[in-house]
Amino acid sequence: MRAEVVSVGTELLLGQIVDTNAAYIAKALSAAGVSVYRRSTVGDNMDRLIATLSAAFGDNDIVITIGGLGPTMDDITRDGVAAALNDKLVQNGDIAAKLTKFFADRGIEMTESNLRQAMVPVHGKPIDNPNGTAPGLLFEKDGKIAICLPGPPNEFIPMVDDFVSPYLLSKTGNKGTIRSRVLRVIGMGESSVEQIVKDLMLDDNPTVAPYAKVGEVHLRVTARHDTAEQAEQLVEERAALVRSRLGRLIYGEDNQTLEQAVVSLLLNNGSTISVAESCTGGMLAQRITDIPGSSRAFPGGLVCYSNNAKVDLAGVSQATLDKHGAVSHEVATDLALGVRKRFSTTFGIGITGIAGPDGGTEEKPVGLVYIALADSKGCKVERTHMLGARNIVRTRSVQTALNMVRLSLLTPRH
Amino acid sequence: MRAEVVSVGTELLLGQIVDTNAAYIAKALSAAGVSVYRRSTVGDNMDRLIATLSAAFGDNDIVITIGGLGPTMDDITRDGVAAALNDKLVQNGDIAAKLTKFFADRGIEMTESNLRQAMVPVHGKPIDNPNGTAPGLLFEKDGKIAICLPGPPNEFIPMVDDFVSPYLLSKTGNKGTIRSRVLRVIGMGESSVEQIVKDLMLDDNPTVAPYAKVGEVHLRVTARHDTAEQAEQLVEERAALVRSRLGRLIYGEDNQTLEQAVVSLLLNNGSTISVAESCTGGMLAQRITDIPGSSRAFPGGLVCYSNNAKVDLAGVSQATLDKHGAVSHEVATDLALGVRKRFSTTFGIGITGIAGPDGGTEEKPVGLVYIALADSKGCKVERTHMLGARNIVRTRSVQTALNMVRLSLLTPRH
Numbered sequence: 001m002r003a004e005v006v007s008v009g010t011e012l013l014l015g016q017i018v019d020t021n022a023a024y025i026a027k028a029l030s031a032a033g034v035s036v037y038r039r040s041t042v043g044d045n046m047d048r049l050i051a052t053l054s055a056a057f058g059d060n061d062i063v064i065t066i067g068g069l070g071p072t073m074d075d076i077t078r079d080g081v082a083a084a085l086n087d088k089l090v091q092n093g094d095i096a097a098k099l100t101k102f103f104a105d106r107g108i109e110m111t112e113s114n115l116r117q118a119m120v121p122v123h124g125k126p127i128d129n130p131n132g133t134a135p136g137l138l139f140e141k142d143g144k145i146a147i148c149l150p151g152p153p154n155e156f157i158p159m160v161d162d163f164v165s166p167y168l169l170s171k172t173g174n175k176g177t178i179r180s181r182v183l184r185v186i187g188m189g190e191s192s193v194e195q196i197v198k199d200l201m202l203d204d205n206p207t208v209a210p211y212a213k214v215g216e217v218h219l220r221v222t223a224r225h226d227t228a229e230q231a232e233q234l235v236e237e238r239a240a241l242v243r244s245r246l247g248r249l250i251y252g253e254d255n256q257t258l259e260q261a262v263v264s265l266l267l268n269n270g271s272t273i274s275v276a277e278s279c280t281g282g283m284l285a286q287r288i289t290d291i292p293g294s295s296r297a298f299p300g301g302l303v304c305y306s307n308n309a310k311v312d313l314a315g316v317s318q319a320t321l322d323k324h325g326a327v328s329h330e331v332a333t334d335l336a337l338g339v340r341k342r343f344s345t346t347f348g349i350g351i352t353g354i355a356g357p358d359g360g361t362e363e364k365p366v367g368l369v370y371i372a373l374a375d376s377k378g379c380k381v382e383r384t385h386m387l388g389a390r391n392i393v394r395t396r397s398v399q400t401a402l403n404m405v406r407l408s409l410l411t412p413r414h
Numbered sequence: 415m416r417a418e419v420v421s422v423g424t425e426l427l428l429g430q431i432v433d434t435n436a437a438y439i440a441k442a443l444s445a446a447g448v449s450v451y452r453r454s455t456v457g458d459n460m461d462r463l464i465a466t467l468s469a470a471f472g473d474n475d476i477v478i479t480i481g482g483l484g485p486t487m488d489d490i491t492r493d494g495v496a497a498a499l500n501d502k503l504v505q506n507g508d509i510a511a512k513l514t515k516f517f518a519d520r521g522i523e524m525t526e527s528n529l530r531q532a533m534v535p536v537h538g539k540p541i542d543n544p545n546g547t548a549p550g551l552l553f554e555k556d557g558k559i560a561i562c563l564p565g566p567p568n569e570f571i572p573m574v575d576d577f578v579s580p581y582l583l584s585k586t587g588n589k590g591t592i593r594s595r596v597l598r599v600i601g602m603g604e605s606s607v608e609q610i611v612k613d614l615m616l617d618d619n620p621t622v623a624p625y626a627k628v629g630e631v632h633l634r635v636t637a638r639h640d641t642a643e644q645a646e647q648l649v650e651e652r653a654a655l656v657r658s659r660l661g662r663l664i665y666g667e668d669n670q671t672l673e674q675a676v677v678s679l680l681l682n683n684g685s686t687i688s689v690a691e692s693c694t695g696g697m698l699a700q701r702i703t704d705i706p707g708s709s710r711a712f713p714g715g716l717v718c719y720s721n722n723a724k725v726d727l728a729g730v731s732q733a734t735l736d737k738h739g740a741v742s743h744e745v746a747t748d749l750a751l752g753v754r755k756r757f758s759t760t761f762g763i764g765i766t767g768i769a770g771p772d773g774g775t776e777e778k779p780v781g782l783v784y785i786a787l788a789d790s791k792g793c794k795v796e797r798t799h800m801l802g803a804r805n806i807v808r809t810r811s812v813q814t815a816l817n818m819v820r821l822s823l824l825t826p827r828h
Contacts, residue, residue, distance in 0.1 A: 012437075012440075012453070013440055013450045013451070013452075013453060014440055014441070014444050014450075014592070015436070015437035015438060015439070015440025015441040015442075015443075015444065016437075016441075016623070016634070016636075017437065018432060018433070018434050018436075018437045019432070019433060019436070019437075020432050022429070022432075022433070022455075023426075023429035023430075023431065023432045023433075024429060025429070026426075026427055026428055026429025027428065027429040027430075028429075030428050030429070036427045036428075036457075037427070037456070037457060037459070037462055038427075038454065038455065038456055038462065038466065039426070039427060039454065039455035040452065040453065040454050040455075041436075041452065041453035041454075041455075042451065042452050042453075043450075043451060043452075045451070048451055048452065052452065178428075180428070180430075189522060190484065190485065190486065191485045191486065191524075191525050191527055191528050192522065192523065192525070194485070194486045194487075194525075194527065195525055198487075201486070201487055201488065202487075209424065209425070209458075209488055210486055211425060212484065212566065214566075214568065220425070220430065222428070275717075277696075279703075280700075280703075281699055281700055281702070281703025281704070281708075282691075282696030282697065282698070282699030282700035282703060282715060282717065283696065283700040283703075284696070285695050285696030285699075285700075285717040286694075286695055286696035286697040286699075286700045288695070289693075289694075289695025289696060289697075289717070289719060290695070290804070290805065290808075292770070292771055292772060292804060293772075294695075294719075295719055295720065298695075298719055299719055299720035299722060299723050300716070300717045300718050300719045300720055300723035300727065301696060301716075301717035301719075302714070302715075302716060302717070302727075303689075303696065303699040303703070303714045303715035303716070303717070304714050305703060305708075305709055305712055305713055305714045305715075306709065306713035306714055308713060309713050309714035309757070312756075313714065313716075313727075342726075343723070356706070357706055358706060358707075385519065385520065387516075387545065387546075388545045388546075388568060389545060389568060389572075390704070390706060391568075391704065392545065392568055394704075
C-alpha cells in the first residue's frame with residue numbers, strides 16, 4: 001500500500017511552526033509497512049487543497065491529512081477531502097450532543113461554526129479524539145482511504161497510536177514491515193565511510209544510507225520483509241556486515257550518544273575522568289554529566305578560560321604559556337596532566353583552541369584546537385583544524401576528546 | 415513571485431528527522447514577499463524527484479530545494495534539478511581546487527565522488543558555503559529560478575541569511591511584505607503571559623502569538639503591509655505596546671539568547687562572573703562561553719560534581735556538607751561565595767540540585783535545585799522545584815541562574 005501525507009495550514013507554509021507531526025506519522029506508516037513516496041504541505045486555500053488531494057488520490061491508496069479540522073472558517077480539510085473523494089458530509093447526532101454539552105459544561109457560548117466539527121462522511125466514520133473537540137475522520141470510498149487528523153500534537157499523537165497504527169496494520173496484515181537500525185560512526189568523514197560500504201549502498205533491500213552529523217556519521221540500515229521478525233533479521237545481518245568492515249569506528253547504535261558510550265566504558269572499566277577546558281568552556285563536562293550515573297566516573301572539571309585560571313587551577317606553568325601561547329601542544333598537555341593530578345582520576349583531558357569567530361592569526365587560525373589525553377602512561381595530544389562556526393568548532397572538539405577516551409578504553413596502553 | 419520548497423531525503427519521508435529547515439526558509443520567503451502555496455518532500459529517488467520538480471516549475475517562478483547535495487550516490491538533487499530545467503552541469507575549477515586543498519590540508523584521501531560537489535550549472539552559479547564542502551547552486555534558466563541548498567542546518571541557515579534573502583529581495587523589490595519580531599520573556603509561565611496580552615492575540619494584523627520554550631516564553635508579533643517599512647512600523651508599534659506591559663520580563667528580541675543578553679550586560683557594566691556547578695555539570699559555563707567575547711567577563715568555572723570537589727575547589731566546608739547535605743541552601747551559598755573569591759569576580763554563581771532521574775528522596779525530590787548569586791553585598795539564594803526530565807531540570811536551572819544575574823545587573827543592589 002502507498003500513502004501520501006498532506007499537511008494543511010498556512011502557518012506551516014509561513015514557517016511559524018515546524019511540522020513535527022509529519023515525522024511522527026511517517027514512522028507509524030513505515031512500521032505498518034505502508035510506503036510513502038511524497039509529502040505535501042498546502043495552505044488554507046480550498047482550490048489548492050482539492051488539487052493536491054486529487055493528485056495524491058491518483059497516485060496512492062491512502063491519503064493522510066494533518067490539521068484544518070478546527071471550528072473556524074479557515075479549517076477546510078473536512079470539506080476539501082469530501083470534495084476530492086466526491087463524498088458528502090452529514091451531521092452526527094452523538095458528536096453534536098457531545099459538543100453542545102462540552103460548551104455548556106464550561107459556560108461558553110457555542111457558535112454555529114462549532115457544529116461543523118460534528119460533520120462526518122457518508123462513506124466513513126469519525127475517529128475518537130479524547131484530547132480535543134474535533135474528532136478525526138475516516139473516509140473509505142471507491143477503494144481510496146482518507147484519514148483526517150487534527151493538528152495539535154497532544155491530540156494528533158494519541159490518535160496515531162490508538163487508531164491509525166492498528167487500522168493500517170489491519171489493512172496491510174502487517175506485511176511488508178520496515179525495520180531499521182542506525183550505526184553511529186566516529187573518526188572518519190562521510191565520503192570515506194561511504195567508500196567502505198559503497199557496494200552495500202547499491203542494494204535496495206536492505207538499504208544502507210550515510211548521514212553526516214556534526215563530528216560523526218550515521219549509517220542507517222533499513223530492511224523490508226513480510227513480517228517484523230524477518231525484517232529485523234535482514235537488518236541484523238546487514239548491520240553485522242557493516243560492523244565487520246568498520247570495526248571500532250562504530251561507537252554505538254540507534255539512539256546511543258557518544259557520551260553514553262564513553263560513560264558506560266568508564267563505569268565498566270572502573271575508570272574515572274576529569275577535564276580542563278578552555279575553548280570548549282564546559283561543554284565536555286556538560287556532555288558527560290548529561291548521562292545519569294556519570295557521577296561515579298566524573299568527580300569534576302575545570303573551565304580555565306583565562307590564562308590565570310590555567311595557571312592557578314590546572315597548574316599550567318607561566319613559562320610555558322609565555323613561550324608557546326595558550327593555544328599550544330604544551331598547554332594542552334599541562335591542562336590534561338594538571339587536572340588528572342588535581343582530581344586523582346584515571347584520565348585527564350585538556351582542551352585549548354580558537355573557537356572563533358575572532359582571535360585567529362595566520363599561524364594559529366580559527367578552528368585550531370589541541371586536545372590532550374593524560375593517563376598513568378603519559379599524555380597523547382591531537383592537533384586538529386576544525387571547519388565551521390564557533391559552536392561547530394566546540395562540538396567537534398568535544399567529539400574528538402570523547403573519542404580519544406573511548407579508543408583508549410578499547411585499547412589499553414599498558 | 416511564487417515559490418515552492420522541495421525537501422529531498424528518504425530520511426524525511428521515513429520521519430527519521432524533522433524538517434526544521436523548511437520552516438526557516440518559509441520565513442525568509444515570506445519576509446521577502448514571495449508567496450508559497452505548497453511544499454513538497456520527496457525521497458532519494460531520481461524519477462520522483464524530477465516529476466516533483468517539473469510540477470513545481472510549472473506552477474511557480476522559483477523552486478528552492480533542501481538537501482541531497484552531499485558527495486554520496488544518494489545525493490541526487492544536483493542532477494535532478496539540471497534534468498528538470500534541461501540544463502547541464504560542468505566542473506568548476508575553483509571549487510575542485512578548494513575541495514582538493516581541503517582534503518590535502520587534513521591529510522584525508524579525496525575520493526572521486528567528492529568532486530561531484532564541484533559540478534555547477536551552465537545557466538547559473540555556485541552559492542558560497544563557508545561551513546561545509548558542498549556549495550549551494552543557483553540555476554537561472556528560461557525565466558525559472560532554482561536555488562539548491564545543503565541539508566545540514568549549520569550550513570543551510572547561514573546560506574539563507576547571507577545569500578537567499580538578499581537575492582529574493584533584489585528580485586521582488588520587497589513588496590507586500592510580512593515582518594515579524596520575537597519578544598523573549600523569562601520569569602513567567604506561558605498562560606500568565608497570555609493573560610497579559612490576551613486582547614492583542616485577537617487582532618489579525620498585527621498578530622501576537624505565544625510559544626512556550628524551556629524556561630522562557632516567546633511572543634511573536636507579525637504584521638503584513640504593502641511595503642517593508644509599513645509592515646515594520648506596524649510590528650514596532652505593537653511590540654512597543656507589549657514591551658510596555660511586560661517590562662523587565664522581556665530580556666531580548668529575535669535571535670538574542672539569554673546568555674547573549676547577560677554577557678552584554680556584564681561587558682557594558684565592566685562586571686565579571688565565575689560559576690561553581692554541581693547538577694548542571696558545566697552547562698552554565700558552556701552557555702556563557704558560547705558567546706564570542708565572553709572571555710572578558712568570564713575567567714572560568716568549576717564543575718564540582720563530587721563532594722570532594724566542592725570542598726577542595728570551591729571551599730565548601732565539610733561540616734556544612736555533613737550537616738545540610740550537598741543539595742542545600744548552605745552549600746549553594748558556599749559554592750557561590752567560594753568561586754567568587756577564587757576567581758576574584760564581581761559575581762559568583764553556585765548551583766546544586768537533583769537533576770534525576772534517580773537520587774531523589776521525599777524530603778529532597780528530583781528537580782529540587784538551589785541557585786545562589788554572590789556579589790560584594792552578600793549572597794541571594796533561590797530554591798526551585800523544576801518539573802521534567804534530567805535535561806529540562808538542568809536547562810531550567812541555568813535559565814534561572816542567568817536571569818538572576820540579569821536582574822541583578824538591571825537593579826544594582828547598592
